[in-house]
Amino acid sequence: AQTVTQSQPEMSVQEAETVTLSCTYDTSENNYYLFWYKQPPSRQMILVIRQEAYKQQNATENRFSVNFQKAAKSFSLKISDSQLGDTAMYFCASDSGGSNYKLTFGKGTLLTVNP
Amino acid sequence: DGGITQSPKYLFRKEGQNVTLSCEQNLNHDAMYWYRQDPGQGLRLIYYSQIVNDFQKGDIAEGYSVSREKKESFPLTVTSAQKNPTAFYLCASSIVPDIYGYTFGSGTRLTVV
Numbered sequence: 001a002q003t004v005t006q007s008q009p010e011m012s013v014q015e016a017e018t019v020t021l022s023c024t025y026d027t028s029e030n031n032y033y034l035f036w037y038k039q040p041p042s043r044q045m046i047l048v049i050r051q052e053a054y055k056q057q058n059a060t061e062n063r064f065s066v067n068f069q070k071a072a073k074s075f076s077l078k079i080s081d082s083q084l085g086d087t088a089m090y091f092c093a094s095d096s097g098g099s100n101y102k103l104t105f106g107k108g109t110l111l112t113v114n115p
Numbered sequence: 116d117g118g119i120t121q122s123p124k125y126l127f128r129k130e131g132q133n134v135t136l137s138c139e140q141n142l143n144h145d146a147m148y149w150y151r152q153d154p155g156q157g158l159r160l161i162y163y164s165q166i167v168n169d170f171q172k173g174d175i176a177e178g179y180s181v182s183r184e185k186k187e188s189f190p191l192t193v194t195s196a197q198k199n200p201t202a203f204y205l206c207a208s209s210i211v212p213d214i215y216g217y218t219f220g221s222g223t224r225l226t227v228v
Contacts, residue, residue, distance in 0.1 A: 006157075009155070033213070033214055033216070035216045037216075042221075043203065043221070043222050044219065044221055044222075045205065045207075045217075045219035047216050047217075050215065050216055052214070091157060091158065093216075095212075095213055095214075101146060101165065101209070101211055101212045101213045102148065102160060102163050102173070102213070103148075103160075103213065103216070103217060104160075105150075105157045105158040105159075106157055107155060107156060107157035108157050
C-alpha cells in the first residue's frame, strides 16, 4: 500500500519568516503526481501546489515552492514571507499512479504563524 | 459557478441508525471520492468511483455504503455496522486521471448521540 509520511505534527513560524514542511512518500510507480493541500480553521481543503514526478523542475506558486527529490522520495513545502493567513493544517498527498487514480494523504502538519 | 456541495453541514445520528451524507458536483468530473478525517489521522479513503454505476472500496470501507447512479452524485451511507462513526467526512471529485488533484466539498460533521 502507498504511504505518505509527514514527520512534523506541529510547527510554528514568525510572521514574514520562511518555514519548510517535510513529506516523504513511497511508490513503485515512475509517473505520478504530488500535492500539498491547506486546511484552514474553516476546514475547507485548498490545493496549494502540485508537482509532476517526471518534471525535474520544482513547482512554485507565489510564496509557495517545493523541493522535490525523486530518488529520495521527498517532497517538502517551503512557505516564504509567512502570513497570519497561512495558519492551517497542511497535508501532503501522492497519487497512486498506474490506472487506479486516488490520492493517499499524510497525517498533516499544523502550522501556526505568530505575529 | 461550478463546485461540489456536501449536505448537511452537521448531522447527528442515534445509535443503530443509518444516515446518508449527500455529495453533488457540477464540474463534469468523472471521479468522486469519500474521505474520513479524524484528529491526528489525516484523510482516509472510504470509497471512490471513477465512472457511473461502478465504485471501489478504499482503506476503511467497513460499515459504509455508496451508490453512483448519476455522474453528479455520490451519496455515502453510514450504517449501524460502523462502530465509531463520529468524524468529519469530506467528499471530493476529479477528472480521470487526477493529474490536477481534487476539488473538495466543505465537509459534513457527523456526531453520534
